[in-house]
Amino acid sequence: MADPAQDPGEPDIRGPLRYIWWLIVSQRRRVLTGSLLGSAWMVGLMAPPYLLSRAVDDGLTAADSSALLGWTGALFGVGVLNAWLAVMRHRVMTRVRMDAAFRSVRVVTEHTTKLGAVLPRHMSAGEVLTIGFADVVQVSNVLTVTGPGVGAVLAYGVVAALLLSVSPLLAVVVLLGVPVLAVLVGPLLGQLRGVEGAYRDRYGLLTTRLVDLLDGLRVLGGLGGKDVHAGRYRDHSRALRTEGYRVGAVTSWIQALAVGLPTVFVAAVTWLAARMAAEGSLTTGELVAVYGYAAVLVVPVAFFIEGGQDLSRGQVAARRIVRFLALRPHSDEPSAGLDAPAGPSVLADPASGVEVLPGRFTALTGARPQESALVVERLGRFVDSEAEWGGIPLRDIALSQVRERILVADNEAALFAGPLRDAIGAHADADALSRAVEAAMAGDIVQGLPHGLDSAIASRGRDLSGGQRQRVRLARALLAAPEVLLAVEPTSAVDAHTEAAITARLRAHRDGLTTVVTTTSPLVLDRADTVCHLVDGRVAATGTHRELLAAEPGYRRLVSRDADDENTDDADANDADAGDQVGAA
Numbered sequence: 215m216a217d218p219a220q221d222p223g224e225p226d227i228r229g230p231l232r233y234i235w236w237l238i239v240s241q242r243r244r245v246l247t248g249s250l251l252g253s254a255w256m257v258g259l260m261a262p263p264y265l266l267s268r269a270v271d272d273g274l275t276a277a278d279s280s281a282l283l284g285w286t287g288a289l290f291g292v293g294v295l296n297a298w299l300a301v302m303r304h305r306v307m308t309r310v311r312m313d314a315a316f317r318s319v320r321v322v323t324e325h326t327t328k329l330g331a332v333l334p335r336h337m338s339a340g341e342v343l344t345i346g347f348a349d350v351v352q353v354s355n356v357l358t359v360t361g362p363g364v365g366a367v368l369a370y371g372v373v374a375a376l377l378l379s380v381s382p383l384l385a386v387v388v389l390l391g392v393p394v395l396a397v398l399v400g401p402l403l404g405q406l407r408g409v410e411g412a413y414r415d416r417y418g419l420l421t422t423r424l425v426d427l428l429d430g431l432r433v434l435g436g437l438g439g440k441d442v443h444a445g446r447y448r449d450h451s452r453a454l455r456t457e458g459y460r461v462g463a464v465t466s467w468i469q470a471l472a473v474g475l476p477t478v479f480v481a482a483v484t485w486l487a488a489r490m491a492a493e494g495s496l497t498t499g500e501l502v503a504v505y506g507y508a509a510v511l512v513v514p515v516a517f518f519i520e521g522g523q524d525l526s527r528g529q530v531a532a533r534r535i536v537r538f539l540a541l542r543p544h545s546d547e548p549s550a551g552l553d554a555p556a557g558p559s560v561l562a563d564p565a566s567g568v569e570v571l572p573g574r575f576t577a578l579t580g581a582r583p584q585e586s587a588l589v590v591e592r593l594g595r596f597v598d599s600e601a602e603w604g605g606i607p608l609r610d611i612a613l614s615q616v617r618e619r620i621l622v623a624d625n626e627a628a629l630f631a632g633p634l635r636d637a638i639g640a641h642a643d644a645d646a647l648s649r650a651v652e653a654a655m656a657g658d659i660v661q662g663l664p665h666g667l668d669s670a671i672a673s674r675g676r677d678l679s680g681g682q683r684q685r686v687r688l689a690r691a692l693l694a695a696p697e698v699l700l701a702v703e704p705t706s707a708v709d710a711h712t713e714a715a716i717t718a719r720l721r722a723h724r725d726g727l728t729t730v731v732t733t734t735s736p737l738v739l740d741r742a743d744t745v746c747h748l749v750d751g752r753v754a755a756t757g758t759h760r761e762l763l764a765a766e767p768g769y770r771r772l773v774s775r776d777a778d779d780e781n782t783d784d785a786d787a788n789d790a791d792a793g794d795q796v797g798a799a
Contacts, residue, residue: 222320227539230532234356237314244313248306248361255299256365258292259513260372263506265289271499307361314354318535322346325539332543332596334626344417345538349531356528363521366514373507380500381490387483388511399471399519406464406523410530413457420450465523472519476512483508552606554615558728559604561620561698563592567753568746570698570730575721577739577759578732580748581772583703586732587624588751590700593730594622621696625703627687629675634660635667637675637686639693646693653723654689655708655716656682680707688716698728705738717741736773747772 226236238245265288273282322345326333333342370388378385487504490496496504558572566589570576578586592599593608595616601608608616629637639647647667651657659682663669675683684707691699704720705713714737720729721741731738739745739759747755747762747769755766762769 222317222324225321225539227536230529230536233532233536234353234528237317237353237357238360240317241310241313244306244310245357245360248303248310249364251299251303251306252361252363252365253368254365255296255303256362256369256514256517257372258296258299259510260369260376260507261292261296262289263503263510264376265292266506267499267503269499270502271497275498303361307358310357310360311354314357315350318350318353319346321539322350322535325541329541329543330596332541336541337538342538344414345534348417349414349534352531353528353535355524356532358524359521362517366517366521369514370511373511377504377507380496380504381487383490384483384486384504387486388507394475398475399468399522402464402468402471404526406461406468406526409457409460409464410527413454413461414530414534416450416454416457420447420454468519468523472516476515479515480508480512551612552610554611554619555604555606558697560602561593561728561730562602563589564600564602565589565592566748566751568593568748570728571744572728573726574728574743575724575741576728576730576744576746577742578730578746578748579734579739579769579772580751582748582751583732583734585748585751587702589748590622590624590702590730590732594620594700596622619697621691621694621699623687623691623699623701623704625684625687625706627690629671629673629683629686631673632670633668634663634671634686637671638667638690642693646695649723650689650693653692653716653719654685655712655719656685656689659685681709681712684708685716688720692720692723695727699724699730701729701731703732705733705735710737713737734772739773745769 223236223240226232265285269282269285269289272278273285322342326342329336374385374388377388484505487496487501487508491498491501560572561570562568566585568578568589570593578589580586588597591597592601595601595608595613598609603611603616603620635647638650642650651660659678660666671677675686678686684704688701688704691701705716708716713735717738718741731742733739736759742759744756745759745762746753747766749768755762755769757765759773763773
């Protein structure tokens with residue numbers, strides 16, 4: 215059997231029940247062992263009432279001490295055997311659930327990495343977190359049905375057969391119990407699926423709100439928006455609580471029936487048996503056995519209800535997992551699978567008119583930064599487009615070759631918790647790492663931390679300032695040394711002095727390689743070989759910074775406005791970044 219932590223296999227995502235069945239067949243031998251142990255344990259629970267009845271009739275009633283001693287010894291042996299079976303069943307079923315959970319976690323994690331930049335457009339981080347933890351556990355609990363659940367069915371049949379040998383009437387009453395149970399509990403289980411689905415969706419939304427709130431806590435505090443967002447979180451929390459009450463109301467009825475129906479069932483069977491014993495139709499031992507059978511039937515009946523509840527909740531969770539696994543990147547491997555150009559080539563985006571010449575420093579600028587960022591996404595093949603590389607449609611080139619030679623660096627790239635060295639490049643050459651850090655003007659960050667590159671940073675770099683995170687991300691991109699670097703606003707969170715230094719070092723570090731940046735900063739634009747001025751997503755003019763200043767009034771207004779904003783905010787940016795550096799240190 216494959217280790218789920220290493221090779222989870224290919225999941226069946228044609229539906230929630232098919233996904234659950236895939237988890238079962240992926241560990242069929244272990245599940246079969248659990249089913250055999252669960253069945254043996256559950257059927258074994260029916261043996262003590264029979265042995266007790268024989269001890270009463272053959273031993274006590276007949277005054278035969280040897281028979282009494284023999285049946286008592288058998289009863290003790292069955293008790294020990296059942297205890298061992300219970301322990302082994304629990305161990306095996308725990309492994310079954312853990313296998314299913316780890317297998318699902320691995321599948322979800324691998325699919326998350328495959329989706330890459332496409333994921334945020336379809337699902338928030340909070341929803342993925344909910345799927346990867348809560349939903350995975352809920353689905354794994356369903357596999358309990360394969361052990362005691364199967365045993366409960368067999369035990370029910372064994373009791374019916376034993377009662378048939380005592381009284382056909384009692385056997386009929388027992389056999390009618392499950393259909394009555396299904397009629398009463400079935401509709402509630404269907405209702406539970408509905409309310410549980412609404413609760414899960416709202417729970418994922420609330421988790422997303424919480425993640426966003428924590429990530430933006432420092433910014434919100436500076437803008438005075440913490441109270442507003444906290445109020446929205448409270449409103450969503452109240453709505454989740456209301457959905458939770460609905461789930462609780464349905465669950466309470468199911469659990470009440472799980473306790474009450476077996477009790478009524480036992481009472482009815484016991485009453486009938488007592489009447490038959492009073493009439494002389496049953497012996498004292500048979501009366502004891504019937505009562506024992508009815509009492510023990512509480513266990514399989516409880517498993518019927520619990521299994522139905524787990525299956526109902528598991529379907530809701532599995533549906534969310536399947537929906538997530540059904541997401542596909544926009545840039546799947548093409549059928550053509552063409553090779554990328556042999557050497558540096560022109561990268562073109564017909565939708566905007568942008569053409570990036572190889573080996574040059576190109577800047578994209580416009581009044582709407584999102585339009586420049588969209589051009590980068592098309593050139594980096596993060597979205598489907600008509601972009602070309604060396605005259606070859608980018609969508610037809612093998613994705614692995616595109617990712618190997620074209621790197622998109624944005625300000626949302628993840629920074630994982632751990633040493634700063636790992637965040638930039640865990641296995642990089644020391645000299646290359648040092649050059650990348652210096653080129654990104656991140657040397658002061660390293661010096662300000664207690665253990666330099668070996669200092670630990672928090673997840674998403676929350677203990678660094680916005681400017682520090684930006685420089686760490688830039689250092690990581692420069693260390694990768696791609697043939698084509700597409701950087702989205704790489705200096706937007708630093709002061710003017712740092713921005714000028716970063717631009718000069720970036721240009722020197724990338725000399726001879728193709729570099730594209732999106733920016734509205736005149737300090738960066740002045741260093742570019744070519745500036746593409748975008749208006750409504752299309753190239754309105756190209757040239758150097760100074761040529762566009764002289765010839766394009768719209769460009770001049772855009773850059774002048776940004777220069778004024780930069781001069782106004784420069785002192786505040788210096789103070790804020792310095793304060794954050796002190797706090798991080």
